[in-house]
Amino acid sequence: MLITCPYCGPRDVIEFTYQGDGNRERPQPASQNLDAWNAYVYDRLNPAGDHNEIWQHSGGCRAHLRVVRNTITHEILSTAFARGGHKSADNRAEGRS
Amino acid sequence: MAEQHLPERQSPLEPEYHPGSHGNFEHGVDVILSETRPGSILQLAAWPGEEKRLIEIIRKVAGLALPDGAGGGVSSGARAVFGFAPGKFTVVDEAEGLAQAFAGSITPAIGTLTDLSHGRTAIRIAGPKAEWVMAKFFAIDFALPAFPLGAGRSTNHHDVFAQIQRSGADQFDIYVFRSFARSFWKALCHASEEVGYEVQ
Numbered sequence: 001m002l003i004t005c006p007y008c009g010p011r012d013v014i015e016f017t018y019q020g021d022g023n024r025e026r027p028q029p030a031s032q033n034l035d036a037w038n039a040y041v042y043d044r045l046n047p048a049g050d051h052n053e054i055w056q057h058s059g060g061c062r063a064h065l066r067v068v069r070n071t072i073t074h075e076i077l078s079t080a081f082a083r084g085g086h087k088s089a090d091n092r093a094e095g096r097s
Numbered sequence: 098m099a100e101q102h103l104p105e106r107q108s109p110l111e112p113e114y115h116p117g118s119h120g121n122f123e124h125g126v127d128v129i130l131s132e133t134r135p136g137s138i139l140q141l142a143a144w145p146g147e148e149k150r151l152i153e154i155i156r157k158v159a160g161l162a163l164p165d166g167a168g169g170g171v172s173s174g175a176r177a178v179f180g181f182a183p184g185k186f187t188v189v190d191e192a193e194g195l196a197q198a199f200a201g202s203i204t205p206a207i208g209t210l211t212d213l214s215h216g217r218t219a220i221r222i223a224g225p226k227a228e229w230v231m232a233k234f235f236a237i238d239f240a241l242p243a244f245p246l247g248a249g250r251s252t253n254h255h256d257v258f259a260q261i262q263r264s265g266a267d268q269f270d271i272y273v274f275r276s277f278a279r280s281f282w283k284a285l286c287h288a289s290e291e292v293g294y295e296v297q
């Protein structure tokens with residue numbers, strides 16, 4: 001499996017670290033909304049198909065990335081720097097690899 | 098540049114550094130391995146949006162003009178620079194004291210300067226089989242069109258992080274953690290045996 005880092009280009013998956021589901025929305029640290037925290041910690045879409053994920057190119061440039069991966073085929077549909085903000089799987093627009 | 102009075106550095110490779118020809122060299126030596134021992138190895142990082150200002154500072158202080166693009170770099174005799182991550186650059190000088198030269202220019206508003214001169218070991222591999230030996234270590238494309246002259250790459254070998262710059266058509270400079278350098282060096286020597294290597 002190859003992931004195309006927006007900085008480094010295509011690299012073997014062994015250079016990357018999975019940082020979790022990219023659909024989660026983290027509540028403000030001071031938030032006391034238990035439902036929001038519960039959703040952040042436990043609720044997962046678990047789709048059979050395109051999935052938003054956060055990865056880090058830990059064995060390369062060390063940038064954090066937004067990756068859309070198909071959970072059935074493992075095809076990487078897009079990659080982008082996480083710094084740019086959040087985009088959903090259905091709203092992917094840039095960095096198709 | 099102010100005269101430096103630093104203690105002489107010991108090479109971490111020393112117990113395993115054996116000048117001369119080794120391995121399968123009866124038909125010639127196809128790679129030359131050496132430790133370049135630069136006096137200064139710096140990492141410069143720009144805050145988001147400050148990249149152009151940092152590139153301009155590198156041009157002014159080190160006299161190195163970075164080309165556009167991810168991983169771009171230039172290697173010119175005593176000094177070298179390359180991008181290794183977004184907004185981050187490794188700058189190398191044969192002489193000590195490059196950190197002091199940059200210190201006044203890289204203000205906290207622009208970014209950061211980290212002096213790794215004692216923290217990294219620089220290993221050079223050169224010769225017609227340099228690409229071949231490198232390809233045994235790192236899963237990246239070492240062909241000249243994919244990895245142009247002066248360019249840098251961040252990758253790793255068995256979790257030993259490495260920054261690599263192409264400093265010649267058949268020459269690469271590898272920057273590894275000093276604490277892993279001897280182990281990496283031994284592996285590089287073993288990998289070079291089949292083509293015949295010379296340690297200079």
Ligand SMILES: [Zn+2]
Binds near residue numbers: 006008009060061063
């Ligand atoms: Zn990368």
